[in-house]
Structures are given as structure tokens and as C-alpha cells.
Amino acid sequence: MKSYDVVLISPFTDISALSLRGLSSYLKEHGVSTRMLFLSNVLLCEEVDTPNWEFTFPPHVIDQVIELCEGSSLIGISMMTNYHHSMGHLTDGIVQRLGVPVVWGGIHPTLRPEQCLEHADFVCVGEGEEALLELAIALKEDKPTTRIRNIYTKTDGHIVETPLRPLLQDLDTLPFQDYDLEDQYISRREEQRIVNLDPGLLEVYLDYGPRSLRRAQSTFQIMITRGCPYKCTFCGNQALAALYPGQPYVRRRSNANAIAEIKAFRERFPFVRAILFSDDTFVHTRNEEIRDFLEAYTREVALPFRCTATPRSITSEKMKYLADAGLFLLQVGIQTGSKRINELYQRTWSSRETVTQAAKIINKYKGRIIPLYDIILDNPFSAIEDELETLQLVLDLPRPFVLQLYSLALFPGTKLLEKALSEGIVDEERLLYQKDYRVFRRNYLNVLYVLLARGFPHGIVRILSKPVFLSLFNRPYFESLFNRLVALKNGWRRLKGHVLVALRWRRQLHP
Numbered sequence: 001m002k003s004y005d006v007v008l009i010s011p012f013t014d015i016s017a018l019s020l021r022g023l024s025s026y027l028k029e030h031g032v033s034t035r036m037l038f039l040s041n042v043l044l045c046e047e048v049d050t051p052n053w054e055f056t057f058p059p060h061v062i063d064q065v066i067e068l069c070e071g072s073s074l075i076g077i078s079m080m081t082n083y084h085h086s087m088g089h090l091t092d093g094i095v096q097r098l099g100v101p102v103v104w105g106g107i108h109p110t111l112r113p114e115q116c117l118e119h120a121d122f123v124c125v126g127e128g129e130e131a132l133l134e135l136a137i138a139l140k141e142d143k144p145t146t147r148i149r150n151i152y153t154k155t156d157g158h159i160v161e162t163p164l165r166p167l168l169q170d171l172d173t174l175p176f177q178d179y180d181l182e183d184q185y186i187s188r189r190e191e192q193r194i195v196n197l198d199p200g201l202l203e204v205y206l207d208y209g210p211r212s213l214r215r216a217q218s219t220f221q222i223m224i225t226r227g228c229p230y231k232c233t234f235c236g237n238q239a240l241a242a243l244y245p246g247q248p249y250v251r252r253r254s255n256a257n258a259i260a261e262i263k264a265f266r267e268r269f270p271f272v273r274a275i276l277f278s279d280d281t282f283v284h285t286r287n288e289e290i291r292d293f294l295e296a297y298t299r300e301v302a303l304p305f306r307c308t309a310t311p312r313s314i315t316s317e318k319m320k321y322l323a324d325a326g327l328f329l330l331q332v333g334i335q336t337g338s339k340r341i342n343e344l345y346q347r348t349w350s351s352r353e354t355v356t357q358a359a360k361i362i363n364k365y366k367g368r369i370i371p372l373y374d375i376i377l378d379n380p381f382s383a384i385e386d387e388l389e390t391l392q393l394v395l396d397l398p399r400p401f402v403l404q405l406y407s408l409a410l411f412p413g414t415k416l417l418e419k420a421l422s423e424g425i426v427d428e429e430r431l432l433y434q435k436d437y438r439v440f441r442r443n444y445l446n447v448l449y450v451l452l453a454r455g456f457p458h459g460i461v462r463i464l465s466k467p468v469f470l471s472l473f474n475r476p477y478f479e480s481l482f483n484r485l486v487a488l489k490n491g492w493r494r495l496k497g498h499v500l501v502a503l504r505w506r507r508q509l510h511p
Contacts, residue, residue, distance in 0.1 A: 002071075003070060003071020003072060004033045004034055004035040004071070004072050004183065005027075005032045005033045005034065005072060005073055005074070005136055005140055006027055006032055006033070006034045006035075006072060006073070006074045006075070006076060006132075006136050007034070007035045007036075007037065007068065007069045007072045007074075007075045007076070008020050008023060008024055008034055008035070008036045008037070008075075008076045008077075008078070009036075009037045009039060009065075009075065009076065009077045009078070009090075010036070010037070010038050010039070010077075010078055011039055011040065011077075011078075011079060011083045011086060011087060012038075012040070012078075013040045014221075015038045015186060015197075015202075015205050015206070016206070016220075016221035016276075016278075017036075017038065017078070018177060018221060018222070018223055018278070019078055019105075019106070019128075020036060020076075020078045021036070021177035021178045021179070022129070022174060022175075022177055022178075023076070023078075023105075023128055023129060023132055024036055024178035025174075025175035025176060025177060025178040026129040026132075026133065026174060026175060027132065027133055027136060028175075028178065028180075029175045030133050032133060032136045032137065032140075033183075034178070034183060035068065035072070035183045035184070035185070036178070036183065036184045036185070037065065037068060037184075037185050037186075037194065038184070038185065038186045038187065038197070039057075039061070039065070039090075039187050039194070040186075040187050056086065056089045057086065057089060057090050057093070060192075060193070061187070061193075061194070062090065062093045062094075062097075064193060064194045065090065065093075065094065065194070066093075066094065066097055066098055068185060068194065069094060069098055069100060070098065072100055073100065073101075073136065073139045073140045074100065074101055074102075074103060074135065074136050074139050074140075075094060075100055075101070075102045075103070076102075076103050076104075076105060076124075076132060077090075077091065077102060077103070077104050077105070077120070078104075078105055078106045079104060079105075079106045079108055079109065080106060080107060080108050081107075081108040081112075081409075081411050081412060081432070081433055081435075082409075082433065082434070082435065082436065082437075083108075084108060084115070084116075084430075084433045085433060085434065087104070087119070088118070088119040091104075091119045091120055092119060095121070101121040101122065101139060102119075102120045102121050102122070103120060103121065103122035103123065103124055103132070103135060103151070104116045104119070104120040104122070104123050104124070105123070105124035105128045105132070107236045107240065107411075107413075108411075108412065109123045109124065109125070110123075110124075110125045110126055110240065110243075111236060111239055111240075111411075111412045111413035112412045112413075113125055113152045113159070113161075114159060115430075117152065117153070117154050117159060121153060121154075122135060122145070122151050122152065122153045123151070123152045123153075124150055124151055125150050125151075125152060125164065125243075126150050126164050126165070126167075126240075126243060126244075127150070127165070127167060127168060128150065129168065129174065130150075130165060130168075131148060131149060131150035131151050131165065134148045134151075135148055135151050146160045146162075147162060148162060149162045149163050149164065149165045150162065150164055150165050164243060164244070166244075166247060167226075167244050167247050167248070167249065167251070168226075168251070169248065169251055171226060171251055171252070171253040171257070172253055172254050172257040176260075176261040176264055176265075177222075177261070177265075179202075179265065179268065179269070181196070181197050181198060181199065181202060182196075184196070184197040185197060186201060186205060188201075199269060199271075202218075202269065203218050203269070203271045206218040206219055206220070206272070207219070217273035217274050218269075218271050218272050218273055218274070219272070219273070219274045219275065219276050219306075220262065220265050220266070220269075220272045220274075220275055220276070221275075221276045221278050222258065222261060222262060222275065222276070222277060222278070223277070223278055223279050224252060224253045224258040224277065224279060224282075224293075225250060225251060225252045225253070225279045225280070225282075226250070226251045227240075227241065227249040227250040227251060227280070228241075228249075228250065228280035228281065229249075229250050229281070229284055230280075230281070230310070230346075230347070231346055232335075232345050232346055232347055233344065233345050233346050233414060233415040233416045233419075234345060234376070234408060234409075234410075234411070234414055234416045235411075235414065236411050236412075236413050236414060237280065238413075238414065238415065239412075239413030239414060240413075252285075255292060255293045255296050256296070258293075259296055259297060259300050259301060262275060262297075262301050262303075263300060263301065266301070266303075272303070273303065273304070274303055274304045274305060274306065274328075275301070275303050275304075275305040275306075276305065276306050276307070277305060277306070277307040277308070278308070279307070279308060280308065281308050281309060281310050281313060281333075282307035282308045282309065283307065283308070283309035283310070283313040283314060283318055283322070283330075284309070284310060284312075284313040285313075287315065287317050287318060287321075290318055290321055290322075291317075291321050294321045294322065294324070294325035295325075297325055298324070298325045298326070302326065303326065304326045304327075304328045305325070305326055305327060305328070306327065306328060306329035306330065306331065307322070307327065307330065307331070308330075308331045308332075308333070309330055309331070309332050309333075309358075310332065310333050310349075310350065311332060311333075311334065311350050311354045311355045311357075311358035311359075312349045312350060312354055312358075314332070314358040314361055314362065315361070316361050316364075319361050319362060319364070319365065319369075322369070323365045323368055323369055327368075327369055328368070328369060328370065329369070329370050329372055330362060330369055330370070330371050330372065331372040331374065331404070332358065332362075332371055332372065332373050332374065333350075333374045334350070334355055334373050334374060334375060334393070334394075335347065335350070335374060335375060335376045336375070336376060336379075336382075336386065336389075336390050337352055337355070337389045337390035337391075337392065337393030337394070338382070338385075338386035338387075338389040338390055339351070339352070339389075340386055341379060341381070341382055341386050341390075344381055344416075345416075346415075352389075352393055355393060355397075356393075356396070356397070359371065359397045359398055359401075360398060363398040366398075366400060370400065370401070370402055371401045371402070372401070372402045372403075372404055373394070373397065373401055373402070373403055373404065374404050374406065375390065375394065375403060375404070375405055375406070375449065376406050376407075376408050377405055377406065377407055377408065377440045377441070377446050377449060378407040378408050378440050378441050378446070379408045380408075380420065380425050381416075381419075381420075381425075384445070384470075384474070387445050388445075388465065391445065391448060391449065391461075391465055392465075394449075394452060395452075395458050395461065395462055395465075399458070402453075403449065403452050403453040404453070405440060405446075405449055405450070405453055406437050406438065406440070407435075407436070407437050407438070407439060407440035407441070408437070409432070409435045409437040410426060410432050410435075411432075412429060412432075417429065417432070441479065442479055442482035442483050442486060443474065443478075443479040443482070444469075444470065444473040444474040444475075444478055444479070445465075445470075445474060447482060448461055448464055448465055451464075
């Protein structure tokens with residue numbers, strides 16, 4: 001099998017993996033060959049006897065990873081906090097059996113490099129294009145690696161830190177995402193193995209990521225900015241921005257550059273049917289700026305698209321531009337309807353009045369644009385009064401809309417985690433690394449949110465949220481009952497899955 005200078009690994013289910021694909025293109029542009037592996041925990045991992053994100057890779061998967069990494073001089077892994085355990089397990093296996101150095105990058109290694117160096121040989125802190133290229137060349141040419149800026153390592157048991165490079169300001173100098181499928185592999189549930197990512201599989205798996213709510217359709221994902229203008233205390237962006245004081249943190253590609261990438265992808269893969277602008281907040285820009293971009297987009301692309309916004313960034317003028325250009329789904333971060341919790345989150349700009357006004361503007365385009373509202377549950381600092389304020393806000397929003405629920409994850413580097421540690425709400429930070437922000441508590445109030453998210457009539461939910469029902473059902477006993485019911489449901493689904501796999505293998509063995 002052909003070997004490559006660098007093998008890049010993503011554990012995320014969404015194979016768009018913008019950062020990794022961007023790094024791969026940058027390395028290739030500078031003469032460093034790459035291979036990419038998309039290893040989804042959902043498809044290939046075995047869950048050990050611990051909750052949520054504590055995964056280990058089956059031996060046959062590690063065997064395949066080793067085979068695909070042989071001959072390389074460096075292996076790079078992009079990760080978030082939730083993947084610390086599973087990527088540590090994979091990295092240990094690679095180092096023990098292959099002896100090739102491993103570098104971790106992403107938000108978690110950037111904010112907790114010391115912990116990550118317990119597994120990885122190197123950690124990339126901050127933006128990685130230039131640093132990863134310099135590291136790859138140094139390893140290939142057997143040169144020293146301890147003075148590469150943005151790269152931390154260990155020497156004689158001591159961590160060697162280096163200064164950060166300035167943030168890259170001209171995003172147009174970066175190459176487009178790498179979709180050279182010859183060098184890319186993906187984990188497949190059907191075969192229980194890693195296979196080459198061909199155009200047919202790409203079309204299928206681009207539906208596994210963010211997609212239209214109207215129908216499944218292959219979606220090309222792109223960012224035209226880097227950085228976020230907000231400083232929410234639950235988000236790692238605040239900690240990342242603090243690493244670069246005095247530097248412009250939010251940077252934007254030119255309209256021509258972003259549209260050229262979309263057109264290049266569409267020409268190569270004509271099956272793409274929609275575009276996702278996955279910027280932290282796409283709509284947070286001047287009216288004229290979004291107008292100019294969308295006018296060019298309509299002329300040269302004209303595909304349906306979805307994007308992100310905050311209530312504060314939505315105006316009547318912007319919504320007209322977005323609707324006319326083909327917006328069909330707008331993801332809006334509400335998070336909470338409580339004034340007290342908004343202050344805790346440093347989101348005082350997202351008042352109840354601001355959210356309501358934004359929802360009214362969006363609702364003018366009902367039938368054309370679906371609003372997707374994000375709500376955060378399971379805040380340990382929240383009282384029942386705060387939760388009821390949020391529930392009431394959601395019930396008062398004009399319909400139709402889709403509700404997207406998250407369980408609050410206290411990520412490393414965030415002010416909210418610092419507060420939780422200082423107040424004794426959390427004893428040990430690492431206990432949070434198994435937290436799955438998509439799995440929330442099954443208490444009574446959360447069940448009401450789930451009912452709303454699944455289209456339950458708002459009038460009935462209003463009745464169920466009245467004090468008489470809260471006093472009766474919002475108790476630990478019912479949370480335990482809900483947990484048992486969900487466990488039975490999940491057990492039944494797993495049993496059906498095992499039966500289907502067994503039948504599939506039987507048909508293959510005895511056609």
C-alpha cells in the first residue's frame with residue numbers, strides 16, 4: 001500500500017471536517033503528501049462500562065488504522081474534549097505498535113496541552129497550518145522539533161512550550177478543502193471496517209452531517225469566517241480569543257474566494273444540492289456585506305442554503321436578502337430565556353425582547369424559511385424559575401419552528417467551568433470529558449422540552465407546565481422512571497441492531 005508523509009485522522013461523524021480538510025490541502029500545496037481517515041465513534045467503537053463518551057476501538061479497527069498509517073512520518077488527530085479518552089486509546093495503540101509520532105490539534109489540545117501530551121508526542125496549540133507543515137518537514141528531514149512555534153512537546157519529562165504565531169489574517173491565501181478522495185478513507189458500519197471514500201459514499205455520508213429538514217440532500221459545508229465576536233462563558237471561543245490579545249480574532253474571506261470554492265466543489269461533485277455556511281454566526285455582519293455576498297451567491301451558485309445567526313444579528317433587511325438568495329433553514333442560538341442566566345452566560349444582548357423581535361421577523365417568511373432554535377438544558381446554576389422562563393419563551397415563539405436541545409457541557413478553558421470548580425459543583429475537570437452534550441437529563445421539565453422538539457401541541461405543554469403538574473411530576477422518582485423507560489427503549493434498539501447484523505453475516509456466509 002502506498003505510504004504518505006502525514007496521515008490525518010478525524011473522529012467526528014460529520015465527514016465535512018473543515019479544519020482537517022483545510023490542513024490537508026495546505027500540506028499538499030507545500031509538497032507534503034497526506035492521507036485522511038474518518039473514524040466515527042458511532043460506527044466503529046465499542047462502549048466500555050462507563051457513560052457517554054468513554055469509548056475504545058476494537059482491535060480489528062486499530063489493525064486497519066496501523067496498516068493505513070504505515071510508512072508515514074507523522075500522524076495528526078483533530079479532536080474536541082469529548083474524544084480525549086477514545087483518541088488517547090487509539091494514539092497509545094499507534095505509538096506502541098507503529099512507533100510513528102502523533103500530534104493532537106483542535107480546541108481541546110489548545111486549551112489543555114499538558115493533559116494531551118500524556119498520550120500524544122506533540123500538541124498543536126492554536127491555528128495549525130504553518131505549524132503542522134513545519135513539524136512534518138522537520139520530522140521527514142530528521143531536524144529538531146523543539147523550537148517550532150505553536151508546537152508543544154516533552155523532552156526528558158519536561159514540557160517544552162513555544163510562542164504562538166500571529167493569527168492568519170488573509171484567509172484567501174489558504175487553499176480550498178481537500179476532497180481528493182483517492183487518499184481518503186471512512187469507517188463503514190455495514191462492513192465493520194475502513195474503506196476508501198469514493199464519490200458514491202461521499203454523497204451518502206454528506207447526508208450524515210447537517211442536512212435539510214425538508215428532505216435528505218447532500219450538503220457542502222463551508223466557512224467564510226474564522227472566529228466569533230461573542231464571549232459566551234460556556235464557549236471555548238472566549239478562551240481561544242484570549243490567546244491572541246490585540247489581534248483581530250474574527251476574520252473573513254473575500255466573497256470571490258468563498259464562492260470559487262463552492263463552485264469548484266459543485267463542478268467536481270454535481271450531486272451537491274445544498275450549502276451549509278457553518279460559521280459561528282454567519283449573519284453577524286453589516287447589511288451591505290451580507291447583501292453583496294448573497295447577490296454574488298445568487299448569480300453564481302443559486303443553491304438552497306442554511307446558516308447560523310444570533311437573535312441580535314437578525315434584521316428585516318438581512319432576512320430579505322437571505323430569503324431571496326435561497327435560505328431554507330436558519331439556526332438561531334437562543335440558549336435561555338432567563339435574564340439571570342443570560343447574565344451568567346454574558347449574553348445580556350440576547351434579551352427576551354430581542355429574541356421575540358427576531359422570531360417575528362423570521363416568521364414573516366414561514367413556508368420558505370424554517371427557524372431552528374438552540375436551547376441549553378441541564379445548567380447546574382439554573383433554578384426552576386429560570387427553566388420555566390425559558391420554556392415560556394419557547395411556547396410564545398411564533399410557529400412553525402424546530403427546537404434543537406443541548407445539555408450544558410462545561411468545557412475546559414471556559415469561565416463557566418472555572419466557576420463550577422471554584423464553587424465545588426464539579427470536583428474534577430476530567431470527569432467532564434465523557435460528557436455528551438446531546439444527552440440530557442430526563443427530568444420532567446426536560447421531557448416537556450423534548451415533547452416540544454417532537455412537535456407536541458403547545459397548548460398541552462402549557463397545561464403540563466402549570467404548578468400542579470410540576471409539583472406532582474418534577475421529582476427525582478419520575479426522573480428515575482424516565483431513565484428506566486429510555487434504557488428499555490435503547491436496549492430494544494440495540495437488540496434489533498445485533499439481530500440485523502447477525503442476519504446480514506448469515507446471508508453473506510450462506511447466500
